[in-house]
Amino acid sequence: MANIVAIVGRPNVGKSTLFNRLIERKQAIMDDEAGVTRDRHYGLSEWTGKHFTVVDTGGYVVGSEDIFEGAIRDQVKIALDEASVILFMVDTKTGMTDLDKDFARILRSTNKPVLVVANKTDNSELQMMYHEFYGLGIEDVFPVSANNGSGTGELLDKVVELL
Numbered sequence: 001m002a003n004i005v006a007i008v009g010r011p012n013v014g015k016s017t018l019f020n021r022l023i024e025r026k027q028a029i030m031d032d033e034a035g036v037t038r039d040r041h042y043g044l045s046e047w048t049g050k051h052f053t054v055v056d057t058g059g060y061v062v063g064s065e066d067i068f069e070g071a072i073r074d075q076v077k078i079a080l081d082e083a084s085v086i087l088f089m090v091d092t093k094t095g096m097t098d099l100d101k102d103f104a105r106i107l108r109s110t111n112k113p114v115l116v117v118a119n120k121t122d123n124s125e126l127q128m129m130y131h132e133f134y135g136l137g138i139e140d141v142f143p144v145s146a147n148n149g150s151g152t153g154e155l156l157d158k159v160v161e162l163l
């Protein structure tokens with residue numbers, strides 16, 4: 001498959017919400033069931049005439065640090081193997097976490113384009129907060145709200161530029 005955009009990030013940052021918004025069909029499963037590792041979800045999307053496949057790599061549930069680390073490896077492996085562009089999602093409301101830094105460390109070592117998606121930047125107050133994610137050491141950071149759609153146009157403009 002060509003033109004694959006993979007969404008990675010720790011649980012609960014909003015990967016499935018963004019996936020659903022990008023594909024504009026309810027395909028991803030919003031999952032709170034503990035202990036379940038779900039299949040990846042693929043959906044077709046289009047922006048300014050360019051078509052691409054979005055992968056929601058999520059569904060990994062926190063059980064222990066070890067499971068967390070396994071989830072990181074699995075998601076990053078998927079992203080590295082398949083993706084044309086990697087969307088690394090973080091959560092502006094929560095702020096930067098150690099797990100975000102772990103993801104970033106691995107993603108910085110790939111030669112694929114990685115965009116940091118600072119999700120849950122729902123309002124102007126949160127627009128003041130997302131800048132801390134430049135500290136992850138990845139050049140492009142896009143504040144978005146997967147809930148209300150703000151910022152997703154700018155993000156997609158960059159995504160299709162990279163395809």
Ligand code: GDP
Pocket residue numbers: 009010011012013014015016017018030031058059119120121122144145146147148
């Ligand atoms: P995932 O585990 O990364 O797939 O995250 P989900 O898409 O399941 O979202 C986790 C929680 O964050 C849900 O309660 C969503 O409604 C919420 N969420 C997702 N996007 C946003 C957003 O842009 N703003 C806010 N405030 N909440 C969001």
Ligand code: MG
Pocket residue numbers: 015016017029030031058059
């Ligand atoms: Mg999910």
